[in-house]
Amino acid sequence: MGCVSKYGLLTINFFVVAFGLCVVGVSAAILRQNTIYGVVLSNLFYSVPLTTLLAGIFLTCLGVLGCLGAIKEHPVLLKIYAAVVMVLLIVAMTAGITMLVFTANTSSFLVRGMTNVFNEYGNEDKEYLTHDLDIFQHTMHCCGIVSYTDWANFTYGNNTNVADGCCRNQTLGCGEGLLQNPQVEDLVYMKGCLSFVVNAFDAICLTLGILTFALVCFQALSIAWACIIAKDSRRYAHI
Known part of the structure; x- marks a missing residue:
């Protein structure tokens, strides 16, 4: 296996870690808004950024592990890495889609929650x-x-x-x-x-959704690359 594949995965995982940290940062920013807007929002709103925050943390950690797997060139570890990341990728993608849906329907969602409060x-x-x-x-x-x-x-x-x-x-x-x-x-x-709350969250939710999808794209590429390295490692192991 050439160095191109190994260092390619290292490069991809570097971007995974970078975007993962961005997702974590933006998710944390949304959760911190509880000190300002939490009184007029239902707890359901915070389940989405919390899910994205946790997914971002795990994906970031796995990005680091992916780098280690590429260096070791261990096919079994790379396959396990790809499988685990696939599960978390689906979670992050679901949270990103939900966040964008919230952005598109912020007013109607918030009106129901604020009415109860x-x-x-x-x-x-x-x-x-x-x-x-x-x-x-x-x-x-x-x-x-x-x-x-x-x-x-x-x-x-x-x-x-x-x-x-x-x-x-x-x-x-x-x-x-x-x-x-x-x-x-x-x-x-x-x-x-209502207008104050909607304006505050529309921008941050849209940003979180975009960052999440960017992370998903890089992570999908990382999974494909890890599988290629695992396949090449097994092939060279027989030589």
Whole structure:
């Protein structure tokens, strides 16, 4: 077997490691957004970047092992490497497709999740959620999902109230009865919070999807190359 095949696999796995680290970095960035947007999102959203993060870590580690396998030129190890990477490649590809689907349907997905969260506002056993949601709305200068009138349909709103975080001058209980106040539009933030969340995640989800597919392409090439080296190694072993 020539050095071209061995060093070709080394080169491919170098790019696998590089793209794997990029996928890990972007996935971690999405998960860190929980400190900012997590209060208005369901936990289901984070299962996708978490899956991609784990797949990226494993693929990166296997990229390193692929380099070692190419150096050793061991056919059995190379075949095992190719089989394991194939399984993880499918996981990464599935996560990438799901992430792109989320990007295409971000609004409808987030509206369902945010509706559930906003309906829990004001519950005595969810004081942390009430506090975090107030901070989020007041910091982003937004109220409700699409607009402040959404609070009329939420459990706490009951056609009467808005969250305290919606008030331009926030004080405890400032949102009570504001929906019936003729000057409500001067007292609360009118724009909904959906646009802030959608814009923040569309870009990062699209980036993660593209990086994942790039990683999949390099990994597929790595699998094919590993099989070629394993075949050549077995052929030369009989000589």
